[in-house]
Amino acid sequence: MTIRNLDALFQPGSIALVGASRRAGSLGAVLARNLFAGGFQGPIMPVHPNSDAIEGVLAYPSVEALPQTPDLAVIATPPDSVAGLLKAFGDRGTRAAVVITAGFGEGGDGAGAARKQAILDAAQPNLLRIVGPNCLGMMVPGLGINASFSHIAPLPGDLAFVTQSGAMVTAMLDWATPRGIGFSKIVSLGDKADVDFGDLLDYLAMDGRTRAILLYVESIAHARKFLSAARIAARNKPVIVVKGGRHAEGAAAAASHTGALAGADAVYDAVFARAGLLRVYSLNELFDAAETLTNLSVQRRRADGGGRLAILTNGGGLGVLATDALIDEGGRLAALSPETKQALDACLPATWSGANPVDIIGDAPGARYRAALEALLKEPSADAVLVMHCPTAIASATEAAEAVVETLAARAGRVRPVFTAWVGDQAVGEARALFAREGIAGYDTPEEAVQGFMHLERYRRNQALLLRVPRPEPEGEEPDRPAVRGLLDQALAEQREWLSEAEAKAVLQAYGIPVVATRVVADPEAAGAAAAEIGGPVALKILSRDITHKSDMGGVALDLQGAAAVTEAAEAMNRRIAAAAPTALLEGFTVQAMCRRPDAEELILGVVDDPQFGPVMLFGQGGTAVEVIADKALALPPLDTVLAEAMMAETRVYRLLQGYRDRPPAAVDEIAACLVRLSQLIIDMPEIGEVDINPLLADAEGVIALDARVRVTPRGLSTTGAPAAATARLAIRPYPRELERSFALPDGTAVFLRPLRPSDAPALRETFRRLDAEDVRMRFLMPLDEISDDLLARLTQLDYDREMALAAFAPSGGGQGDNGQADKGQEGLGVVRLAADPDNRKAEFAIVVRSDMKRRGLGRALMKAILDYAEARGTGQVWGSVLAGNTAMLALCKEFGFSLVHAEAGVVHVTRDLAAVPE
Structure with missing residues (x-):
């Protein structure tokens, strides 16, 4: 309920x-x-x-x-x-x-x-x-x-x-x-x-x-x-x-x-x-x-903020305090353009600060506030403006506040966020009351005002991710799911909690995450022989399911050259570990070529099962000191490229990945792709409870995983006794691959039907453009020249638990691409949507078919598909609103057993009961 x-x-x-x-x-x-x-x-x-x-x-x-x-x-x-x-x-x-x-x-x-x-x-x-x-x-x-x-x-x-x-x-x-x-x-x-x-x-x-x-x-x-x-x-x-x-507390004894x-x-x-x-x-x-966030002046915020603040003050000390608070909170000062400086030069005394913060001197009257604020509101690099005032004997706090109010009123609807801090008590009471009446964000101190600005910035970033439009995913090979399933089944049959290093790397490789080639050997002599075959320096690691962190136990040796050195190192490694962990089962060694990437950053990618939210993904700076550095960001799967890059951007190491001094930028797109593929692995394989890829080397050439750990755990049965749904443990329902299918229209046209994805926004926009004006009016119940970015995001950002949109595509080049997506060249033919109320008692449907695809049976196929889906999820009633002039849709609704009730304004309400209302 x-x-x-x-x-x-x-x-x-x-x-x-x-x-x-x-x-x-x-x-x-x-x-x-x-x-x-x-x-x-x-x-x-x-x-x-x-x-x-x-x-x-x-x-x-x-x-x-x-x-x-x-x-x-x-x-x-x-x-x-x-x-x-x-x-x-x-x-x-x-x-x-x-x-x-x-x-x-x-x-x-x-x-x-x-x-x-x-x-x-x-x-x-x-x-x-x-x-x-x-x-x-x-x-x-x-x-x-x-x-x-x-x-x-x-x-x-x-x-x-x-x-x-x-x-x-x-x-x-x-x-x-x-x-x-x-x-x-x-x-x-x-x-x-x-x-x-x-x-x-x-x-x-x-x-x-x-x-x-x-x-x-x-x-x-x-x-x-x-x-x-x-x-x-x-x-x-x-x-x-x-x-x-x-x-x-609770992470102190973590296994990875x-x-x-x-x-x-x-x-x-x-x-x-x-x-x-x-x-x-x-x-x-x-x-x-x-x-x-609910203030009138803040509601006029731009959608593309970046934490850049312009500060206007009549006191230099207030500007310093605001700047310190801004940097502490993760914001930055907006850089004033030459045009803005020229405008300020023209209206301010020669003694003004000449930079941001803009100190307009303690004797500033209302007219000076007005002129300076008008200039800063035009500054393209500023995401918001903070206006401050400290009381003086020669300038009126109320007059300055009135100037701010009048300036904003004159630019109503065209102004970026404005925050105010009139510092003091009795002398500024009237000014603060004026700001409150006019819906202008007002604060008592510079620090509080800056905090308000950063609240807005963090909220804006989260909202942007909520309504993101990711770019289409690149085409690629499907993951080798059967190979991974076989490795997991074998480990579970042997009651092993952790895959071996070689098995873990095979799992990653099956999902398109590059790994360094690794050979598994049984004894020191075989390790030496493998090193001779590889040639050049190698890394030697102990192979044991009982040892969590190999380097902590002396189970890693790097830069070994030649068979003799490797054999000797392996024998010494056996002795060290036998003394340090006598009960550990030693299964042999892994030998791999040393990966020479001197400009690469060491990263960590991982997944862990949270008891409340299920799988949680991690990205951060890797290496042996990863817990000490603690530079990381978490996110919930499923991820797309936008979410992956936003996750990466929360870390300090992300700035290093952009390049610095003589070091070129790393292949950030490939890192994001690894996160997306890791997300898909976790979605597909519910038995995987934990993943640790550390380090993942990343530089301008690309990425490669040097070490990996994968923990497996048997999943239980559902309440019906059947195997639990693979995605049941996920806090956000992922893309429902099981709804994908292909069929042919009566005239033989091939159609690939699948749930709509966020990256389908461009295809959906193109579908809309191929509707004639009358079809647009019939579908949206009003004339509409173009789909706005906001509406497009809302149509494609689906919570698959509550909403479903099945999109019909004309396949080109043979079906799906990576992660079950349609090929890049597919054309959108039509979409049917279903939005259920929170109780699943009623759900509203809507269908749009491209104008050139009408009268070919596609609308009928989409209607059947969405009704089948609604019935399968136990929805009580499906309903919709159809213009009385849309005779084709009304006829289709009658064909599928809908009841029709004529309402006002030429709209017909159509309903069909699917099942008894769930108790």
């Missing part, structure tokens, strides 16, 4: 309260006082077996005795009574409940866990939704609902706050209320037995009363559900998150470099970034970021 019946939680017509008390200071008394004093306009009905009235309101002895069915029940009774109450409310028709009571398995208590299951069993037959248990409650200030035991009542507003911790609600209200910050909804989730973050993100994403969503997260139980909901919500409004428990580096908090960073959320680290930051 997701948003089913959540309307009863947030918009109830009536409320029942069970567990109220007359005892002063008790939880029940506070709960009753808050609920009755909140101003809710509907009936509030107390249930109490021994009291005639609570807070002066008539009480009823039981749920059955209530005069009407409440939409929402609030329960604060002993834990053993809660399941029975939920059953009684559900039988009456109540659709939502807030369970304040604790005692449902917190801390691993067995009896409590049984109670938790009991309340879920009691609620499920009637689809009654539960917030809690063990929560502070929930509030809807705009409706006067305060179903909580908070000591502070919230102000109404347009920020939603969802928290796992009840204490965070009271702390947040204590901070926000004196500052006049109001809320649309506040929910304390508690133990999240039923309603969780994913459910509320789905609901709040479409809530017109909520401008931004604030989250306090400690853990996430349903990774894929959370990510799907968060990505959809983040496309509609800012979602800002504080994560508690950032410093959890990747395992040691992929700490839990770093994984959450990757999750939030992939979902398009902005992560902050304190309550102050949470509200500052919310105000920044």
Whole structure:
């Protein structure tokens, strides 16, 4: 379940309260006082077996005795009574409940866990939704609902706050209320037995009363559900998150470099970034970021920001502080162009700073602020402007603020983000109030203003990845999946946890990741012979499934020349390891030619299984000191080239890969390709639990893996007893290869049908261009000359759990390319889309067929394909909107059993029931 019946939680017509008390200071008394004093306009009905009235309101002895069915029940009774109450409310028709009571398995208590299951069993037959248990409650200030035991009542507003911790609600209200910050909804989730973050993100994403969503997260139980909901919500409004428990221990005994580096908090960073959320680290930051991202002046931001700030100030010291803060936060000063400097020279005193920060001197009047700001707003290298003021005896802070307001008003809709910091107290109060009234981002200090700018930059970067349009993937050979499957099956049959080095490299090679040739030998003499055959210097490594880090045990020797040296080194290696690890099984040695790449950077690529989010990918600076350097970035699969390069760009080593001094740039495209191929390996082979490629050498010539480790683990069965789906462990559903198929139209035209990919954006645009004007109007219900980049991204960035678009292509050159993609030369013929609601009860469909492909049976084939898909995923009803003049589509809908209902404005609503609504 997701948003089913959540309307009863947030918009109830009536409320029942069970567990109220007359005892002063008790939880029940506070709960009753808050609920009755909140101003809710509907009936509030107390249930109490021994009291005639609570807070002066008539009480009823039981749920059955209530005069009407409440939409929402609030329960604060002993834990053993809660399941029975939920059953009684559900039988009456109540659709939502807030369970304040604790005692449902917190801390691993067995009896409590049984109670938790009991309340879920009691609620499920009637689809009654539960917030809690063990929560502070929930509030809807705009409706006067305060179903909580908070000591502070919230102000109404347009920020939603969802928290796992009840204490965070009271702390947040204590901070926000004196500052006049109001809320649309506040929910304390508690133990999240039923309603969780994913459910509320789905609901709040479409809530017109909520401008931004604030989250306090400690853990996430349903990774894929959370990510799907968060990505959809983040496309509609800012979602800002504080994560508690950032410093959890647990990686100290990791078996690989990747395992040691992929700490839990770093994984959450990757999750939030992939979902398009902005992560902050304190309550102050949470509200500052919310105000920044929803501010009118910031909403006019450009889409191509790069962290470059222009600073305008009347005090040099403020400029220095702002610059320091900017560099600390990872931003940079915008370089002023000659044209901007010329404009500033013309309007500023000769003593102005002559550079960014632009110091316009302490006596600057409003006119000087206006002229300087106008010049900086035209600076092409600036992504935003920070305007600052410190009070002086000879210049008015209010006059300067008015100049900023007037300048921005004159350029309404054509201005980049502007931040202000009027520093001081009494002298700047009127100016700050003016900025607040006009929707201009205002801060008390330079550091806070810079932080606001960097919040915007990080949010913009995450949003750009959420709506990315990657370039088409290069053509290449399909991975040798059978070869890899054979290696994994053999290791599992032998109950081996780790593949040998040679096997691990064979796995990588099968997926197109270049590896250095490696020979496996049984003894020192064979190692010497292999070195003689290879010729030149070689690397010798011990082969043992029991040794995790070979170099730590003296199991690696480099730059060995000749058979005798290799044989002697191998014998010495055997003696060292026998002494250091006498129980280790020594299986022989690997011998490989030394790879001479003096200008190469050592990188690490890896994958590790996170207990909450499944496979997580790692990229960073490699080598033996990888944990000490700790220069890494994490990301969730699946990856494409855009995501891979964005992941790489988070590291310090990425700057080295761009080239420096006499060292040419490395082949960044090939590194990104390795990450994409590694991502595909993890998607295809669920038995692979961990991968460590260290080092991967990268220079201008390309990339090559010198060492690799692969851990395998048997995967269990699904609840039906069948093998678990290969992609079930992934937090983001990958491209569904199983939906690819080929068929022929009645006239013999070959068609390759597959799910749409982000890299299909250019093909989709070309398909649109080959629609005539009338077909465009019929499909989009309005005239449309061109698909905007934003719309194109939204049409191709699919969450395959919620949306599906099947695209028909005319194959050219023989089918798919690398990673199951269509060949580069394929032409788009048409697309059918399906977008389901969060509960999968209803899904909207739409079909577009290229104008020159009409009346050839393609529309019929696309309709059948999407209906088959909808039925297979258990969708209850498929619906669509068709213009009354689109007779061909209406006839097709009738053919497939749709019901047609004529609506206003010449639109026909078509529906087809596929199955009973899932319970």
